[in-house]
Amino acid sequence: MSASHVPAVRRAGLALAALACAGWASAQDVAAPAAGPVLKPGARVAIVGDSITEQKLYSRFLEVYLRACVAERPAAVLQLGWGGETAQGFVGRMERDLLPFKPTLVTTCYGMNDGGYRAYAEPIGESYRNAMQKLVEKAKAAGAVVVAGSPGAVDTLHFRRGTPDIANVYNESLGKLGDLARGVATAAGMPFADVHAPLIEAMAKAKAALGEEYDVCGRDGVHPGPNGHLVMAAAFLKALGVAGDIGTIRVTLGGKDTAAVATPGHKVIRAEGGTIEIESERYPYCFVGDTRSANSPVSILPFFPFQQELNRLVLEVKGLQAEKAKVTWGAASRDFTRAELEAGVNLAEAFLDNPFCAAFAKVDQAVAAKQNYETAMVKGALVGLDGARRALAANAETDAAIATLTRQLWARQAELDAAVRETVVPVRHTLVIE
Incomplete structure (x- = not known):
């Protein structure tokens, strides 16, 4: 990378910060639900998204906070991240992976893959909006409130490093997809979480202080480290109406x-x-x-x-x-x-x-173990059972065996969820x- 590109990247990041959000407070002005508290005691919370969710970082931060820091503690939490997924991809697996959990509250974070990693075009936006509408409608019909999250951001230096202005172009596209997600949420009377603008703002400030090499959205430019994931978790907590x-x-x-x-x-x-x-x-x-x-x-x-x-x-x-x-x-x-x-x-x-700190670490470890199991359950076991059902001729014996194994998988998830609750002690x- 040429030395002249670094200042250009910094200017792009600062410009995006100014355009996307004048500050953290303004980014959260759109996070309020239509009516009443979003987070209620005894909620069944599903955290949904693509590979950034499957990293199990913001999802872990979010779950630990809900378990240990708030009065309105959830009854159960489920992480459903899937690498490479789009909003439409999740719509296709909701019946198998989400609805058996009987969620009352669902957070979504899609758009990174939906945008195609290129400049925004109307067909991209239309496809994303339609998929988000289907997702929200299906979850709403099942009795869940959906906190529709915008996509995150790409790193202003590390995303396709060496290609001037590409990060600026794709962040602009992600911002437009976020606006579409906000529109879907508003039309459905659902809360919206602006994940994109706080990431852009924090990234500009951090790079100005710590240097351009400091990555907020990951060394690959897409998948944040724990630093960026904390910003994401905070955006969802604000959208949930957490007072702090x-x-x-x-x-x-x-x-x-x-x-x-x-x-x-x-x-x-x-x-x-x-x-x-x-x-x-x-x-x-x-x-x-x-x-x-x-x-x-x-x-x-x-x-x-x-x-x-x-x-x-x-x-x-x-x-x-x-x-x-x-x-x-x-x-x-x-x-x-x-x-x-x-x-x-x-x-x-x-x-x-x-x-x-010691008690908090135990909660965090229990949440990490549970979320690791959830990824294996959803991407391995449940998919495998679907494959077995297709491979074997439909008959009562096969259906009964698959139903038994499915119940056992969900029962194990419930056991791990209970184990998390038990770690939160005075x-x-x-x-x-x-």
């Missing part, structure tokens, strides 16, 4: 008369002097990793407001006599001014290393203010 309030702990210092209260999901066990012991059922979203690596979601946090908008576990302290205080939470300590503590400190943002933690 993990909880608030309010402390009034007064020596032996110290008092502390907490919002639902958290219970104060003991408040004595500057020591507050709490038991929490709701977790903050936890992060570990390199602050500059695209393979770490931590690296993208400075460039979009996940912590501020979706991960607020706030400590408010009144009655502090000194101008500042040291707050210790788990193994880490930080100093804050009296004004900061009175206004409220976001513990989730200030303490990446915190007492929830966490006891202590804050020391001195």
